[in-house]
Amino acid sequence: xRAARLIKxxxxxxxxxxxxxxxxxxxxxxxxxxxxxxxxxxxxxGIPVYADRxxxxxxxxxxxxxxxxxxxxxxxxxxxFLSGVPGALRDMGLQDAASAARLKVSAALLPALRDAPRxxxxxxxxxxxxWFREPETPALLPAVAEAVxxxxxxxxxxxxGEAEVERALEPYGLVLKAGAWYLCARVPDADVFRTYRxxxxxxVGGGGPRFVRDEEFDLPGFWAAQAERFARSLLRAEVVVRLxxxxxxxxxxxxxxxxxxxxxRSAGEADPAGxxxxxxxxxxxxxxxxxxTALGPEVEVLAPAALRERFARDAARLxxxxxx
Numbered sequence: 001x002r003a004a005r006l007i008k009x010x011x012x013x014x015x016x017x018x019x020x021x022x023x024x025x026x027x028x029x030x031x032x033x034x035x036x037x038x039x040x041x042x043x044x045x046g047i048p049v050y051a052d053r054x055x056x057x058x059x060x061x062x063x064x065x066x067x068x069x070x071x072x073x074x075x076x077x078x079x080x081f082l083s084g085v086p087g088a089l090r091d092m093g094l095q096d097a098a099s100a101a102r103l104k105v106s107a108a109l110l111p112a113l114r115d116a117p118r119x120x121x122x123x124x125x126x127x128x129x130x131w132f133r134e135p136e137t138p139a140l141l142p143a144v145a146e147a148v149x150x151x152x153x154x155x156x157x158x159x160x161g162e163a164e165v166e167r168a169l170e171p172y173g174l175v176l177k178a179g180a181w182y183l184c185a186r187v188p189d190a191d192v193f194r195t196y197r198x199x200x201x202x203x204v205g206g207g208g209p210r211f212v213r214d215e216e217f218d219l220p221g222f223w224a225a226q227a228e229r230f231a232r233s234l235l236r237a238e239v240v241v242r243l244x245x246x247x248x249x250x251x252x253x254x255x256x257x258x259x260x261x262x263x264x265r266s267a268g269e270a271d272p273a274g275x276x277x278x279x280x281x282x283x284x285x286x287x288x289x290x291x292x293t294a295l296g297p298e299v300e301v302l303a304p305a306a307l308r309e310r311f312a313r314d315a316a317r318l319x320x321x322x323x324x
Contacts, residue, residue: 005030009038010047010061018052018060035059138199141181143206147171148183153208159200170211173219174198177227184222186214193217195226231258235281239288240303243267245274247298254294255280277302 005028012019012027021032028035039059042049048062138144147154148171157166169185172193176182181198188211235258243251248267252260259281267278282288285307292299292311301308 006038006042009035010042010049013049013059013061018058020058024059136199138181138201140201140204141174141198143204144171144183144198144201145174147204147206147208148174151210151213152206153188153211155205155208156196156201157203158196159202164202169196170213172213172217173222175219175223182223184219184226186211193222195223228258231256234283235259235262237282237284237288239280239282239285239292239301239307240277241280241292242275242277242300242302243295244298245270247295248276250295250298255282255288255291275300 009024009028012024019027021035024035025032028038030038039049039051050060050062052058052060144154144156146152151170153168153170155166155168157164167187168189169183170188171183171185173184174181175184175195183196183198184193185196186193235256241263248264251263254260255263263278263280267276270276280288282291285304288301289307289310292301293314301311
């Protein structure tokens with residue numbers, strides 16, 4: 001425990017010109033008296049820790065005692081500190097490791113690049129969860145993340161409908177999408193890659209043998225293909241609509257982006273009033289009703305007839321409601 005604290009103290013002093021005993025005590029979560037004893041221990045071990053006396057005093061390293069990453073340019077150094085999402089690292093149990101890594105890199109940077117972490121933090125913040133709901137961290141996520149990091153096989157039980165299924169998996173990667181965690185894994189028995197929602201796991205058995213990772217596996221590419229395939233699988237119905245120019249502009253905000261792209265790709269030429277007719281893929285008529293209502297008078301449903309009649313009835317009700 002003390003050895004780790006002494007190392008952290010050296011790294012803190014490498015990353016800044018000087019630090020007071022109070023600042024070090026806060027960072028190390030110890031008393032100022034312990035800081036004094038640790039500084040003395042470092043000095044006795046040959047590390048040039050110098051103590052400035054007085055109210056403005058503090059501790060610093062002398063003699064250029066540091067390891068430098070001379071190959072990093074400013075842009076590279078700043079980008080390095082954007083490489084993780086703090087909440088995601090915390091959920092996977094990697095917050096301490098990430099913090100230690102950032103501290104080591106900060107300590108090793110050239111003085112001219114020492115402000116890179118602060119510059120990046122001031123300008124960018126990555127907030128992965130979606131709006132309007134409290135994100136929940138799956139209880140089994142740290143165990144799954146550990147297996148992913150170590151390339152170790154795991155056995156997972158997960159909910160599929162009303163039943164539970166058990167699978168032996170080779171966990172290749174984790175994806176955080178709108179606050180939900182997904183595991184991309186190879187199923188050895190079927191020799192296929194599949195995606196699983198981690199919050200549907202009911203049990204995970206880790207500590208299995210290591211598997212040989214397919215080095216050609218591309219996690220971002222696999223996820224993009226899976227996400228598009230999933231989105232397409234939901235679009236089982238079709239609605240024919242007329243859209244004003246404003247309706248065309250707002251369509252992507254009202255319906256799924258994939259659905260909007262498909263509809264606008266199928267749209268014909270605008271009529272003299274500027275309206276276009278398009279075939280809109282939708283999940284169901286009920287979902288289409290909810291989504292298209294947001295466009296108000298900028299959309300006219302042409303088919304199916306039942307959905308058009310529903311919009312007509314509701315439009316008449318709205319007219320009666322506002323006529324008075």
